[in-house]
Amino acid sequence: MYRKRFHFPLGKIGIIGGGQLGKMMAQQAKRMGFHIAVLDPTPNCPAAQTADEHILGDFFDENKLTELVEKSDVTTYDIEHVNTAVLQKLADAGHDIHPSPHLLEILQDKLRQKEVLREHHVPVAAFQQADPPDFPANLQFPLVQKVRHGGYDGRGVMVLRDRRALANAIPAPSMIETFVDFKKELAVMVARSADGEIKCHPVVEMVFNDEANICDMVIAPARIPQHCAERARNVARHSIEAIDGVGIFGVEMFLTQDDDVLVNEIAARPHNSGHYTIEACSTCQFEQHIRAVAGLPLGATNLLSPAVMVNLLGCCNSEGPPVIEGLHEALSLPGLSFHFYGKKVSLPFRKMGHVTIVDTAVEDAIAKAAKAKKLVTVTGADRSLKKSRVQM
Numbered sequence: 001m002y003r004k005r006f007h008f009p010l011g012k013i014g015i016i017g018g019g020q021l022g023k024m025m026a027q028q029a030k031r032m033g034f035h036i037a038v039l040d041p042t043p044n045c046p047a048a049q050t051a052d053e054h055i056l057g058d059f060f061d062e063n064k065l066t067e068l069v070e071k072s073d074v075t076t077y078d079i080e081h082v083n084t085a086v087l088q089k090l091a092d093a094g095h096d097i098h099p100s101p102h103l104l105e106i107l108q109d110k111l112r113q114k115e116v117l118r119e120h121h122v123p124v125a126a127f128q129q130a131d132p133p134d135f136p137a138n139l140q141f142p143l144v145q146k147v148r149h150g151g152y153d154g155r156g157v158m159v160l161r162d163r164r165a166l167a168n169a170i171p172a173p174s175m176i177e178t179f180v181d182f183k184k185e186l187a188v189m190v191a192r193s194a195d196g197e198i199k200c201h202p203v204v205e206m207v208f209n210d211e212a213n214i215c216d217m218v219i220a221p222a223r224i225p226q227h228c229a230e231r232a233r234n235v236a237r238h239s240i241e242a243i244d245g246v247g248i249f250g251v252e253m254f255l256t257q258d259d260d261v262l263v264n265e266i267a268a269r270p271h272n273s274g275h276y277t278i279e280a281c282s283t284c285q286f287e288q289h290i291r292a293v294a295g296l297p298l299g300a301t302n303l304l305s306p307a308v309m310v311n312l313l314g315c316c317n318s319e320g321p322p323v324i325e326g327l328h329e330a331l332s333l334p335g336l337s338f339h340f341y342g343k344k345v346s347l348p349f350r351k352m353g354h355v356t357i358v359d360t361a362v363e364d365a366i367a368k369a370a371k372a373k374k375l376v377t378v379t380g381a382d383r384s385l386k387k388s389r390v391q392m
């Protein structure tokens with residue numbers, strides 16, 4: 001929007017979705033002097049606590065989306081499940097919306113996303129369409145079923161070990177994919193501006209909580225050979241060029257047993273695997289995203305220090321207003337930064353906040369992160385739950 005000259009105020013940025021990603025985006029944008037309007041159905045949602053304006057409304061509400069886009073110089077998202085048809089109309093009418101609604105529509109459908117990546121020769125695991133109960137014959141097990149629309153944090157993803165497991169498949173339009181016996185899960189944040197400038201943050205390792213299938217630790221830099229890191233960055237960069245992305249993108253990848261890199265999926269927004277960049281990189285993912293969508297030059301992405309990020313998830317057997325314990329002990333660990341998103345209710349496995357530890361050696365940061373993970377707990381004050389259940 002402001003390509004060459006600046007004047008004050010810099011402009012209005014609209015954010016669809018007011019969760020933690022919107023909040024951290026808004027914090028960086030406010031630091032730079034932008035005006036922020038956010039659209040979200042929850043009063044006092046995390047991003048509304050930082051934004052200048054909050055439009056209370058749903059991501060599929062045509063009137064509310066139009067109101068946000070019309071009052072913003074540029075509109076972006078913190079969530080992918082939004083009404084792309086309305087946004088496409090607004091983009092066609094000349095409004096700046098990044099990433100483009102057309103791209104978002106492709107990425108919302110896991111099958112279309114993989115087809116487009118494969119068309120552009122991005123390495124991905126073998127996959128095909130499958131709509132339960134109609135599975136193709138001659139399947140090779142184990143395989144992974146992925147629901148095409150609406151999945152997040154591992155919901156809508158199911159490993160099917162053998163033919164009998166097909167009976168438990170999720171009954172929704174899906175794709176099935178070869179099970180990848182990976183060494184590590186990697187991620188790279190890639191930012192690209194409308195004029196094609198592109199920059200990658202360092203390659204990180206994502207470590208998952210098996211119980212909830214949620215990423216609970218991110219290690220930067222990834223402990224992998226240099227040639228694998230280079231390969232991962234090249235594949236990630238190529239993926240975003242291939243889809244003509246504008247903004248920042250989280251590219252999730254698998255490092256296979258024979259050091260091949262396969263793209264798992266692309267998130268068209270800042271990503272949990274990039275939170276460490278706030279403390280550990282010259283330019284954090286949120287500022288980088290704001291720069292990319294606002295047409296400003298991208299910032300340097302170098303790692304200033306090894307870092308480990310740990311998600312603070314709501315305790316698995318309680319819900320209600322969050323109660324944080326162990327914070328005093330955790331904050332006495334040198335190099336630890338604490339982030340709390342301001343969600344009013346803690347639910348089992350809900351992402352409530354995170355901590356990042358920077359240290360001179362990555363192994364020391366990992367040890368401190370493990371300590372912090374044990375020390376800090378977030379429980380819900382209202383009631384104990386007998387059965388654990390996963391909810392965002």
Ligand SMILES: Nc1ncnc2c1ncn2[C@@H]1O[C@H](COP(=O)(O)OP(=O)(O)OP(=O)(O)O)[C@@H](O)[C@H]1O
Pocket residue numbers: 125144146151152153154155156157177178179180181185208213214215252264265
């Ligand atoms: N083909 C595969 N082979 C082996 N494991 C897989 C495969 N696809 C996905 N997984 C595992 O399932 C996890 C979730 O898959 P995926 O990232 O596609 O789903 P998601 O619901 O969009 O997750 P998130 O929102 O956390 O990114 C992956 O991080 C990985 O651990």
Ligand SMILES: [Mg+2]
Pocket residue numbers: 252265
């Ligand atoms: Mg994923």
